[in-house]
Amino acid sequence: MNSNRLFPASLRLGIGLAAVVSLSACGSGGEESSAAGEGESCKIGMTQINQTAVFFTQMNEGAQEAAEAAGCELTIANANNDSATQSSHIENFVSQGMDGIIVVAIDVNGVTPAVEAAQEQDIPVVAIDAEVEGVDTFVGVDNEAAGTEAAQWMVDEGLVEGQSYGVVDAKNSFIQNQREDSFRAVIDDNGAEYTQSVNGDNVQETAANAAQDLITAQPDLDFVYTTGEPATVGAVAALEGSDDTQIIGWDLTKEVINGIDSGLVRAVIQQNPKQEGIEAVNELVAILGGAEPKGFIGVPIEIVTDENVDEYRSIYP
Structure with a gap:
């Protein structure tokens, strides 16, 4: 893909304020949800494994937070644990004219053809959590x-x-x-x-x-x-x-x-799923702004036991 693809001029030059994204979690039926204020210029589509695991909802929160900061419209589609649905999401994102795509893959091989088709349209793709061959950057744990x-x-x-x-x-x-x-x-x-x-x-x-x-x-x-x-x-x-x-x-x-x-x-x-969501959106923002893809952004793990669990209690009240 062309790593020098740029944002529209209004976003590239910083004209206007970033609109706030107010994104509610998708339902279990695989439907998409998006919310964006007027004047947003960057559109990102994200296909998520499901909306029930806290891990994935925290990842969504991180992506939403980063999208707000960048002034981007974020659309999260719920695959509901079905790999074929994820491929359809990616195809839909292409037809909808998304500027960038995030994939949290169920089956890394199953979504590859759709990812390749998106990149043929000069749309950068970032994978979170599971590495998909050929994406611009993978964000997550080894x-x-x-x-x-x-x-x-x-x-x-x-x-x-x-x-x-x-x-x-x-x-x-x-x-x-x-x-x-x-x-x-x-x-x-x-x-x-x-x-x-x-x-x-x-x-x-x-x-x-x-x-x-x-x-x-x-x-x-x-x-x-x-x-x-x-x-x-x-x-x-x-x-x-x-x-x-x-x-x-x-x-x-x-x-x-x-x-x-x-x-x-x-x-x-x-893991740190919220940070993974943040890093994925920020990476797409950078690529769309002309930066070379990083290829891999590592998010380290921590082994949690009774000795250090107190650090996490406020995250899971």
């Missing part, structure tokens, strides 16, 4: 490296050797597969005993049922590894009151913090 980091933390804490475990994952999520594979490679090499993985489909209720099935089939697990927010929240619900099995998971919520307080959750790999 999920494979983060899975390895979390596993090594467990090894260093003496929580691995001789311990049996199962996994609640999301088979439809490329990045959650990365998190699982890299985590398992380290702990299996250090003496952990793997039993089985169950699919939560990145949906909290489904993940809770899957976690319950796992515990029923494997009642003597020492810990459960969960690869995303719905899986972690679902496992907390399924294991509430358990004295024998702990959870090592991804992404905080109020329920997960309660799990840390009770001792059920030993550690959480925490």
